[in-house]
Amino acid sequence: MNIIVCIKQVPDTTQVRIDPKTNTLIRQGIPTIVNPYDLHALEAAVELKENHGGFITALTMGPPQAKEALKEAISAGCDGGVLLTDRAFAGSDTLATSYILSAAIRRLDADNKVDLIICGQQSIDGDTAQVGPGIAQRLNYSQLTYVSKIREMDIELGNVIVERRLENGTQVVSGRLPALITVVKEINEYRYASLANLIKAAKFEPIIWNQEYLKLDKSRIGLKGSPTTVRRIFAPPRKSSGEIVNYKSENSREIMKSIIDIISKVRQ
Amino acid sequence: MSDNKEIWVFIEQYHNEVADVSWELLGEAAKLAPAIKAKTAAIILGKNINTFVKETIAYGADKVYTIDNPILGDYQTETYSKAFLKLAKKYKPEIILLGATITGRDLASAVATKLETGLTADCTALEINEETKFLWQTRPAFGGNVMATIICKLKRPEMATVRPRVMEMPTADFKREGEIIREYFTLDEESLLARVLDFIPADNTDAAQIEKAEIIVAAGRGIGSADNFGLLRELADLLGADIGVSRPLVEMGWMPYSHQVGQTGKTVRPKLYLAVGISGAVQHLAGMRNSEVVIAINKDPEAPIFQVADYGIVGDLFVIVPELINAVKALKSQSEG
Ligand SMILES: Cc1cc2nc3c(=O)[nH]c(=O)nc-3n(C[C@H](O)[C@H](O)[C@H](O)COP(=O)(O)OP(=O)(O)OC[C@H]3O[C@@H](n4cnc5c(N)ncnc54)[C@H](O)[C@@H]3O)c2cc1C
Numbered sequence: 001m002n003i004i005v006c007i008k009q010v011p012d013t014t015q016v017r018i019d020p021k022t023n024t025l026i027r028q029g030i031p032t033i034v035n036p037y038d039l040h041a042l043e044a045a046v047e048l049k050e051n052h053g054g055f056i057t058a059l060t061m062g063p064p065q066a067k068e069a070l071k072e073a074i075s076a077g078c079d080g081g082v083l084l085t086d087r088a089f090a091g092s093d094t095l096a097t098s099y100i101l102s103a104a105i106r107r108l109d110a111d112n113k114v115d116l117i118i119c120g121q122q123s124i125d126g127d128t129a130q131v132g133p134g135i136a137q138r139l140n141y142s143q144l145t146y147v148s149k150i151r152e153m154d155i156e157l158g159n160v161i162v163e164r165r166l167e168n169g170t171q172v173v174s175g176r177l178p179a180l181i182t183v184v185k186e187i188n189e190y191r192y193a194s195l196a197n198l199i200k201a202a203k204f205e206p207i208i209w210n211q212e213y214l215k216l217d218k219s220r221i222g223l224k225g226s227p228t229t230v231r232r233i234f235a236p237p238r239k240s241s242g243e244i245v246n247y248k249s250e251n252s253r254e255i256m257k258s259i260i261d262i263i264s265k266v267r268q
Numbered sequence: 269m270s271d272n273k274e275i276w277v278f279i280e281q282y283h284n285e286v287a288d289v290s291w292e293l294l295g296e297a298a299k300l301a302p303a304i305k306a307k308t309a310a311i312i313l314g315k316n317i318n319t320f321v322k323e324t325i326a327y328g329a330d331k332v333y334t335i336d337n338p339i340l341g342d343y344q345t346e347t348y349s350k351a352f353l354k355l356a357k358k359y360k361p362e363i364i365l366l367g368a369t370i371t372g373r374d375l376a377s378a379v380a381t382k383l384e385t386g387l388t389a390d391c392t393a394l395e396i397n398e399e400t401k402f403l404w405q406t407r408p409a410f411g412g413n414v415m416a417t418i419i420c421k422l423k424r425p426e427m428a429t430v431r432p433r434v435m436e437m438p439t440a441d442f443k444r445e446g447e448i449i450r451e452y453f454t455l456d457e458e459s460l461l462a463r464v465l466d467f468i469p470a471d472n473t474d475a476a477q478i479e480k481a482e483i484i485v486a487a488g489r490g491i492g493s494a495d496n497f498g499l500l501r502e503l504a505d506l507l508g509a510d511i512g513v514s515r516p517l518v519e520m521g522w523m524p525y526s527h528q529v530g531q532t533g534k535t536v537r538p539k540l541y542l543a544v545g546i547s548g549a550v551q552h553l554a555g556m557r558n559s560e561v562v563i564a565i566n567k568d569p570e571a572p573i574f575q576v577a578d579y580g581i582v583g584d585l586f587v588i589v590p591e592l593i594n595a596v597k598a599l600k601s602q603s604e605g
């Protein structure tokens with residue numbers, strides 16, 4: 001089967017901060033990683049290939065350095081990688097991103113019919129969970145999000161049965177192929193690379209496509225093609241400082257009284 | 269349609285049980301509406317939905333658009349998005365709000381793509397800008413380290429999903445009146461790309477509903493070991509509180525995921541959040557920042573949890589919590605005796 005995995009290179013968000021003076025993002029020195037959810041998308045693809053055979057292509061849109069993310073995908077067991085990179089892509093929101101990615105997938109599909117696209121549940125920088133569904137809608141594929149298990153994959157019949165993890169339970173859905181699924185972390189355990197794959201990754205050079213090659217409509221990409229714009233960014237608000245006391249045995253009665261007062265008020 | 273603008277709220281329901289976030293959003297839509305002279309409308313898609321149409325009006329909808337069709341019995345992206353698009357293309361709302369739930373996010377993404385409009389996920393604040401009349405959509409980004417305000421200038425509708433428990437729950441007024449508009453819709457079932465085969469309800473024996481709790485006693489790694497949990501439970505039981513935890517406790521298997529508060533857990537908005545041995549990492553704060561009152565107990569005076577605490581006690585939880593338990597017990601016997 002022919003699988004495409006969409007992966008995104010993201011800053012390690014635990015280290016991202018706002019500069020309180022300039023109110024801008026401090027980007028310097030922040031390491032980039034493969035979006036953690038996408039590692040589970042890669043693992044899901046590799047497991048399917050182990051059972052059904054086939055070819056896995058990792059696809060990413062980003063700056064030239066995003067090549068590193070594709071290398072990691074190769075080390076995880078992907079067979080090929082495509083990097084979509086172009087200055088004109090910069091500033092794309094989720095609508096523009098899904099347009100660009102789906103155009104690339106159409107190209108790949110023309111060469112080798114795509115059965116399945118796998119995305120992560122969401123990216124940790126944007127946290128939107130919008131790009132996967134966006135691709136599914138543009139390509140008119142079955143849209144199966146928040147997948148926690150792939151129960152059955154029947155390529156002959158052109159059908160996949162998945163479990164979707166909802167807030168109040170699990171939905172079992174059968175979808176036609178080609179399908180786009182987005183996966184939650186619980187779907188699998190990410191296995192780290194084998195030595196053979198690491199060697200493959202070290203030598204790997206991605207296919208690189210740009211705006212011109214994909215014959216994209218310029219008005220639909222980058223900042224211009226993005227309906228949403230960031231109006232301002234700021235540090236999360238801090239509450240006006242409350243009362244902080246040091247506990248000592250001398251003031252413990254007082255502290256207990258204060259807590260009890262708060263509790264009593266709340267319960268009224 | 270500029271003279272009769274509408275703000276739409278998607279009413280999310282599962283087998284006719286409505287998700288609370290839908291009511292919260294109707295309340296929020298009513299707050300936004302005057303600034304752009306809009307009406308609020310509830311969108312109800314489903315099967316045999318008559319049971320809660322009146323409720324949507326009581327919670328603030330001026331209009332209700334419904335599509336009642338057996339094919340909409342279970343949520344499925346394709347059927348719901350097609351039904352929603354039919355309404356949106358016909359009535360051209362100015363703003364569409366959905367809950368940032370799994371269903372809301374799934375549906376919103378599909379609809380926004382087909383309408384080629386902007387969508388802002390997981391908002392925590394909405395506001396109509398006085399000058400431009402654009403919807404200012406504020407949301408956490410980069411794991412909660414940054415807040416961003418997003419606008420959609422040129423395309424309409426403006427679309428946003430909003431986290432549950434962030435907006436206030438309005439009070440229902442069953443004397444309110446509203447207009448009900450029934451629409452119809454057909455789809456060839458044979459042509460559907462996907463079908464729901466089954467639904468397995470979550471095992472509710474311990475699937476905590478902490479997002480609905482009024483008082484939460486929350487524990488972090490400071491409690492040291494699973495054995496010490498008894499202390500927290502005792503306090504929670506005395507207060508009639510639910511138990512919340514930080515992520516490490518879930519990772520260590522001390523408590524199930526359904527109790528996790530934070531960016532990758534639940535967003536809670538209790539009247540009282542009592543944080544015990546929690547440092548207050550941004551990812552944790554993202555889930556409890558909107559609590560009405562926060563009390564924090566931590567031995568480290570520099571712990572960031574104190575920055576959001578209304579009342580903070582710097583000290584050893586193993587001394588303070590037992591004492592608090594005694595104080596609450598004393599209070600109880602007083603009020604009973
Ligand atoms: C992508 C991502 C998502 C995340 N999502 C979440 C999330 O949803 N929810 C979440 O909670 N975390 C989340 N985290 C983890 C988060 O970054 C923190 O690691 C976590 O919240 C810390 O938990 P803690 O406060 O219990 O532990 P610690 O940070 O270890 O804090 C323990 C605290 O207990 C205090 N303490 C110790 N002993 C005592 C004592 N005897 N008396 C009083 N105080 C004591 C210490 O001073 C310390 O402040 C996420 C992280 C990432 C990277």
Ligand SMILES: Nc1ncnc2c1ncn2[C@@H]1O[C@H](COP(=O)(O)O)[C@@H](O)[C@H]1O
Pocket residue numbers: 006007008035037038041059060061062094097101118119120121122123124126127128129130131132
């Ligand atoms: N620039 C990108 N390149 C490739 N895949 C992406 C990109 N952005 C998002 N994705 C995919 O879409 C998923 C959801 O991302 P998001 O909508 O940003 O939360 C990610 O987990 C990836 O699988």
